[in-house]
Every structure is written in C-alpha cells, then in structure tokens.
Amino acid sequence: MASLGALSAADDPAAPVLAADEAPNPWFDPSYVTDNWDTIVGYLGQHVRLTVGAVLLGALLALPLALLARRTRFLAGPVLGLSSLVYTVPSLAMFAFLAPFTGPLSATTVLIGLTLYTLVILVRNFLAGLQGVPADVREAARGMGYGSARLFLRVDLPLALPAFMAGLRIATVSTVALVTVGVITGNGGLGQLIIGGFNSNFYRAEIVTGAVGCVLLALVADVLLAGLERLLSPWTRAVR
Numbered sequence: 206m207a208s209l210g211a212l213s214a215a216d217d218p219a220a221p222v223l224a225a226d227e228a229p230n231p232w233f234d235p236s237y238v239t240d241n242w243d244t245i246v247g248y249l250g251q252h253v254r255l256t257v258g259a260v261l262l263g264a265l266l267a268l269p270l271a272l273l274a275r276r277t278r279f280l281a282g283p284v285l286g287l288s289s290l291v292y293t294v295p296s297l298a299m300f301a302f303l304a305p306f307t308g309p310l311s312a313t314t315v316l317i318g319l320t321l322y323t324l325v326i327l328v329r330n331f332l333a334g335l336q337g338v339p340a341d342v343r344e345a346a347r348g349m350g351y352g353s354a355r356l357f358l359r360v361d362l363p364l365a366l367p368a369f370m371a372g373l374r375i376a377t378v379s380t381v382a383l384v385t386v387g388v389i390t391g392n393g394g395l396g397q398l399i400i401g402g403f404n405s406n407f408y409r410a411e412i413v414t415g416a417v418g419c420v421l422l423a424l425v426a427d428v429l430l431a432g433l434e435r436l437l438s439p440w441t442r443a444v445r
Contacts, residue, residue, distance in 0.1 A: 234410035245398065245414065251312070252394025252422060255387065256380045258316050263323030263376060270324075271331035272357075285329060292325035296386040310390035319383055323376045330372025334365030363438070370434040374427050381423040385415075395419050 238245065270288075274281040294302070299318045300310060307314045338361050346360045362369075385396025393400070398415030402408040 230407075230409050232409045232413050237410040238414060241411075245395075245418070248395050248397050248415075249418060249422070251392065252381070252384050252396075252419075255312065255316055255319060255384045255392070255394060256377060256422075256426070259319035259323055259380050259384075260373065260377050262316070262320040263327050264373065266320070267324055267327035267331050267372075270328050271335055274328075274332050275335045281332065285332070288324040288328045291321050296383070297389065300390065312387075312390075312392040315384070315387035315390055315392045319380055319387075322383055323380060326376040326379065327372045330368050330375070331365070334368025334372075335361060337368060338364045363440075366434065366438055370430060370437075374430045377426045377430060378423045381419055381426060385419065395422070 267288075270284050274284045296318065299321070300314055303314050303317055304310060307317065342364070343356065343360060346356050351359065384394045385399065387393035388396045388400045391397070395415045395418040398411050398418070402411030402413075402415065405411060
C-alpha cells in the first residue's frame, strides 16, 4: 500500500490543481484578449499615463540639475552620485519611504518613485549633451549678443539634442518595464495582468498578454521618440 506521502495530486482529489496542469492552458489565446479587451485597454492606459508622467517629470527635474552641474563643476559629482544612489533603492523600500508623504499607496506613490528612477539616466545624458557643446561655439554666440535663454534654445539645445533624446528613449523603455512593480499598490498597468495570471493558478494567456503588451509598448514608444528626434533635427537628415 502506498504511503500518504507518496500520493500524487492525481491520486488525491482534494489536492489543488494548477491551471498549468489543466488542458487547455495555452501560452497564446486570442480569445482571452477579445474577451477581456476592455480590461486590457484600461491597464494599458494606466501604463501609458504612468510612463509618460514619470518621464516628463523626470525631464523637468533633470534639465535644471544638468544645467546646474555644468555651470558649477564641483556639483557635477554630487548630482550624478545622488541620482545614482536613488536608483539603487529597491522599489519596495522606495514606496515605503514615500508613503508617509503621499498617504496610502496609490498611483501618485508609484509615479513619484518612477520619476526618481528616471533621474539616473536623464541627468547623465542631459549633462553629457550640454558638456558636448563646443565652448568656442557658445563664446561666438555670446559675442553675437545671445542672452542665456537664447543661447540655450538656439545653441545648446540643438547641439545637445541627440544626447537628450537618447536619454529620453532609454528612460522611457526602462520606465515601461518598471511600471510593473506598481502591482504591489494595485497600480501596475499591464503588470496587473501578469500578477493576475500567477494568482489564477498560473494562467498562461493572461501572463503572456501582460508581458507581450509591455514589450510592444516599449518598442512603440522607442520608435515614436526616434521619429520625434528626426523631426526636431532636420539638419541631421541627408540632403539629396
């Protein structure tokens, strides 16, 4: 007689059965997408809002920090070091640190955390772009009567644009992936599908839908930003 410890899940009708052990449980199931389209679109919209909001806020913070670091050289090290230090904080700890200021864990908590994580990429790229502007070009612009604002808009920004856009593209793709950590607050965008699949006894179609959605969203965002860079820098295009 087999011992109780040797009984398999198939021999014990009371044992829990994983969705992965049941048939069918395919990795790709178009019917899941069509049946849950409204839910998927809702999570996609949340994912896009968090990504765009975090990158825009990060850029608004990173640009003055980069300008300050270029203007005052001894601040460059501390500014870069601080942004790197923030990035090393685990997401769970970050949310815990922010909770006393944002109240209960919410989309705002996730947005602030994601914004802080973008700084390590954006500050470095913005500073690199600004430092790459030739000093003699800036001096010539000043000799022509350019003020600080006009100098930045007409000289610094166009010449630093490739580095700026590279930072925005990397930060955007990175943020698309990081949004999924917001599932612990219920604001993880497409990550809600991934965790939902695991909670539903490893429902493969739901997991794959969330994962593939994140990848496609990152690719689309990167292509759009590449197109925006091309649009903003017509002088880089070859002239026939």
